[in-house]
Amino acid sequence: MAINYTEELLSDVIGRKKIDPFAILPNLYSKRPEPFHARLNDLVDGIFSSDAEYSISVSHLFSIIVKEHPELVTSVQVDHLFASIEACPSNLDGLFSTFQALGYVANVQPHLFHKYRAQLLELVTKQQNVWAFGCLQQYFVASTIIGDENTAN
Numbered sequence: 001m002a003i004n005y006t007e008e009l010l011s012d013v014i015g016r017k018k019i020d021p022f023a024i025l026p027n028l029y030s031k032r033p034e035p036f037h038a039r040l041n042d043l044v045d046g047i048f049s050s051d052a053e054y055s056i057s058v059s060h061l062f063s064i065i066v067k068e069h070p071e072l073v074t075s076v077q078v079d080h081l082f083a084s085i086e087a088c089p090s091n092l093d094g095l096f097s098t099f100q101a102l103g104y105v106a107n108v109q110p111h112l113f114h115k116y117r118a119q120l121l122e123l124v125t126k127q128q129n130v131w132a133f134g135c136l137q138q139y140f141v142a143s144t145i146i147g148d149e150n151t152a153n
Contacts, residue, residue, distance in 0.1 A: 006028050006032050006035050006036075007035045009024070009025065009028065010025070010035055010036065010039055013025065013057075013058075014039055014042045014043070014046060014058075022057045022060075022061065025061055026061065026064050029061075029064060029065060029068075033065070033068070033069075036061075036065050037065070037069070037072055040062075040065065040072060040073070040077065041077065043058055043061060043062045043065070044062065044077045044080055044081060045080075046058035047059045047062060047081070047084070047095075047098055048084040048087075048088065056097070059095060059096075059097040059098045059101070060097045062097065062098065062101050063097040063098070063100050063101040063104075065101075066101040066104045066105060067100075067101070067104050070104040070105045070107065070108040070109065071108055071109065073101075073105045073109070073112075075112050078102070078105065078112045078113070078116070081098065081102065082116045082119060085098075085119075085123075086119060095131060096131045099129075099131035099132055099134060099135045100131065100134065100135075102135045103134050103135040103137070103138040103139075104138070106135055106138040106139035106142055107138045107141070107142045108142070110139050110142040110143035110146060111143075111146075113135075113139045113143075114143075117136075117139070120132055120135060120136040120139065121136065123136075124136055
């Protein structure tokens with residue numbers, strides 16, 4: 001029954017920042033992914049909301065979507081995510097799902113991460129961020145396997 005209201009529930013979550021519908025959204029995604037794909041930019045924007053509970057929930061939903069379809073993530077979205085991560089370095093604890101999602105993307109599209117190699121290395125070495133390490137590891141492995149000219153030496 002809720003599947004008939006997927007778009008309305010997404011609008012409530014994204015537009016009105018209602019948290020209640022989050023519990024059923026992953027199930028709806030598996031049955032009707034298109035509305036979620038259409039709102040991917042909005043989800044990326046919501047990851048860095050000032051409301052921590054909302055931000056974590058959006059990040060988790062983003063990770064679920066990206067796990068299934070990492071090819072949907074664009075260079076603009078990766079740029080936005082890394083710019084936002086850099087802008088809030090003290091608030092990285094709630095970004096486990098975001099780094100997990102970025103790892104899925106790095107595994108399929110490592111070229112999107114070449115310009116963020118130094119930022120990831122700094123997060124891992126100086127801030128000892130374990131979640132960033134997973135993303136960096138996926139990037140290194142995928143970049144090496146693909147072996148493009150900007151490989152992750």
